[in-house]
Amino acid sequence: MKITEAKVSAHRLPPSVPWEDATNKVDGLEFIVVELFTDTGLSGTGFTYTVDIGGSSIKALTEDYLVPLVIGMDPLCYEQIWSKMQRQSRRLGTGVNVMGMAAIDIAVWDLIGKFYGQPLYKLIGGAQDSIPAYISEINLKAQDSLNDILARVEGYMSEGYKAVKIKIGRPDINEDIERIVRIKQLLGKSGQLFVDLNQGWTAHDALVKASQLDSLGLGWIEEPILFSDVAAHKQLRQTITTPIALGESLHSRSQVLSYLQAGAVDYVQVDVAFIGGITEWLKIAHLADVFGKKVAPHYMMELSLQLLCGVTNSFMLENVIGGSFTELGLLEEPITVKNAVGVPPDRPGHGIIFDRKALDKVKLDPVSIRNQFSGGSK
Structure with missing residues (x-):
């Protein structure tokens, strides 16, 4: 099994109820979703997130740099994939790079579960x-x-x-x-x-x-x-x-x-x-x-x-x-x-199935963020 293609999307929406703690007031949750496709017809979905800031950066890093690293690799070899992403992004320190890696890694494990027909x-x-x-x-x-x-x-x-x-x-x-x-x-x-x-x-x-x-x-x-x-x-x-x-x-x-x-x-x-x-x-x-x-x-x-x-x-x-x-x-x-x-769902993989129409309604718009962002930290 080989990874042949990937799609990356970013989304932003507020929590369903207001969030505020001692150090932060949250205006938006940003989710970056990765779909990995293989030559077997199986696909896996992964995701990562940020609170208020950085979603467009993680999307760009994942799409432009991390995804090309894993095309052609076997998702069953998850350690090889993770190590390759870590080695090639380590100069960024830890933070944005590992958050992008997470989306791909979660998609890999979703694929593994589907390949073996077992829940995660x-x-x-x-x-x-x-x-x-x-x-x-x-x-x-x-x-x-x-x-x-x-x-x-x-x-x-x-x-x-x-x-x-x-x-x-x-x-x-x-x-x-x-x-x-x-x-x-x-x-x-x-x-x-x-x-x-x-x-x-x-x-x-x-x-x-x-x-x-x-x-x-x-x-x-x-x-x-x-x-x-x-x-x-x-x-x-x-x-x-x-x-x-x-x-x-x-x-x-x-x-x-x-x-x-x-x-x-x-x-x-x-x-x-x-x-x-x-x-x-x-x-x-x-x-x-x-x-x-x-x-x-x-x-x-x-x-x-x-x-x-x-x-x-x-x-x-x-x-x-x-x-x-x-x-x-x-x-x-x-x-x-x-x-x-x-109780975890018994579907193969992680069992999380996104509603694509719902995600499309909340696509992250970098231009809108650029014009409106003021930050939520106190």
């Missing part, structure tokens, strides 16, 4: 047939009241959820504490509450403020400090008992290894689109397992579902309100979480 999660290990899920909110608007968030949590609980993640990082930590305490009361002893800072604290603030949260029984504190500061995370981890989760802002295996070796992370959350695709994600999942850590991948619900069911050290599936392909109306066949449990 079975190809990569088939550790389990389902995975528990938690609700993940991106809602830290100033006008969002305590009663508002409590009402939403009640709604999640009515859908079967016992685990919820909220954004924190208000200027007054007492507001965060009040929300945490009240939500935990609502969830009850069997519930779990996770909090996410999106790197909103300085290293010094984290030592002070995380200590104030340490007795509240949180499941984890996520991305409390700047993602690149391993030493500060290590110091914080040695100071508090609450677990630390991170990884969505990391783009390489070596970055993850630095955190694991430092004992600075408890839950590894690398994003399959940001880390270079399934080939690299699997290596990181197994690496985390060696260190006795569980994986809880960031975002990409429909694909993370397959990944988590494939490996033994999976924790929970993140179901981000307003961000799944299904909620965005981009799939021909919706993939949903029911009663807080995700």
